[in-house]
Amino acid sequence: MFTHYDLHTHSRQSDGTLTPTALVERAAAAGVEVLALTDHDTLSGIGEARSAARAAGIRLIPGVEISVTWNRQTIHVVALNVDPEAPALRAGLERLQEFRVWRAEEIGRQLAKAGIEGATEGARRHAQGVLISRTHFAHYLVEIGRAKDLRAVFRKFLVRNKPGHVSGQWAGLEEAVGWIRAAGGQAVIAHPARYRLTGSKLRRLIAEFRDCGGEGLEVVSGSHSQQDMHNMASLARQCGLLASRGSDYHGPENAWIELGRLPALPADLTPVWQAWPQHAA
Numbered sequence: 001m002f003t004h005y006d007l008h009t010h011s012r013q014s015d016g017t018l019t020p021t022a023l024v025e026r027a028a029a030a031g032v033e034v035l036a037l038t039d040h041d042t043l044s045g046i047g048e049a050r051s052a053a054r055a056a057g058i059r060l061i062p063g064v065e066i067s068v069t070w071n072r073q074t075i076h077v078v079a080l081n082v083d084p085e086a087p088a089l090r091a092g093l094e095r096l097q098e099f100r101v102w103r104a105e106e107i108g109r110q111l112a113k114a115g116i117e118g119a120t121e122g123a124r125r126h127a128q129g130v131l132i133s134r135t136h137f138a139h140y141l142v143e144i145g146r147a148k149d150l151r152a153v154f155r156k157f158l159v160r161n162k163p164g165h166v167s168g169q170w171a172g173l174e175e176a177v178g179w180i181r182a183a184g185g186q187a188v189i190a191h192p193a194r195y196r197l198t199g200s201k202l203r204r205l206i207a208e209f210r211d212c213g214g215e216g217l218e219v220v221s222g223s224h225s226q227q228d229m230h231n232m233a234s235l236a237r238q239c240g241l242l243a244s245r246g247s248d249y250h251g252p253e254n255a256w257i258e259l260g261r262l263p264a265l266p267a268d269l270t271p272v273w274q275a276w277p278q279h280a281a
């Protein structure tokens, strides 16, 4: 029997635009049967998503997408099936949230130097009192007419060598995987084809990730092309990693990613869910 899994999504508890309830309802309506909520660096949407999933009759996997600095680059590690109360994970995420608050002020100062005033305030307004991210700055820059859409913002601002760039000081790789394992979860490298790493660097990342207990690679992702998926499937085979599948959905405004539309995982790969207890969560 084919079950529809989507193991990477965002709500407005981080940089998505739907509430956890609206996300769960939309996923259920699109045919998703097992949904992971994986907001950036926060578990604050899990409680609401759980209730909504119960009402909608689908299974909710508690997750989080952790920001990691590896080799001076930002890498995302998706945590699946974590205990949201686990102390080390909670403390680690709090530290990343504090860095986000400081970084938001710093991004505002950098943009002011480039003649853009009020960005931190504007971004805070878009963040609606929860976790603040570059996406909220991007919404503000679109709002004031500095770029036509989010993609255009991330070409002209907020990235290396452009106004508003601030380097990440996120979790270490070993540290993040440690929090996830201590919380009983599985660690998965998110959208591996998106980092612009050379093949050898990506292999080094995977080797280090495995050494500290990482288990999975997101082979099917809303941000992967067909070619990316084939490449990442070979990598998962060669490195003996479990395969994950997630849309990285952020809301209906991003028209190029919709819930319920992902291709299946290649049949010979072992999916991350193979190891899960069937009736947990």
Ligand code: AMP
Residues within 6 Å of the ligand: 015, 040, 067, 132, 133, 134, 135, 150, 151, 154, 155, 250
């Ligand atoms: P942050 O974690 O605050 O640094 O923000 C990173 C987020 O920005 C990612 O999770 C994406 O949602 C968003 N983002 C990054 N690059 C792009 C892009 N080219 N187009 C749209 N959104 C992007």
Ligand code: MN
Residues within 6 Å of the ligand: 010, 015, 040, 135, 250
């Ligand atoms: Mn995001």
Ligand code: MN
Residues within 6 Å of the ligand: 065, 076, 190, 191
């Ligand atoms: Mn990501």
Ligand code: MN
Residues within 6 Å of the ligand: 008, 009, 010, 065, 248
């Ligand atoms: Mn994501």
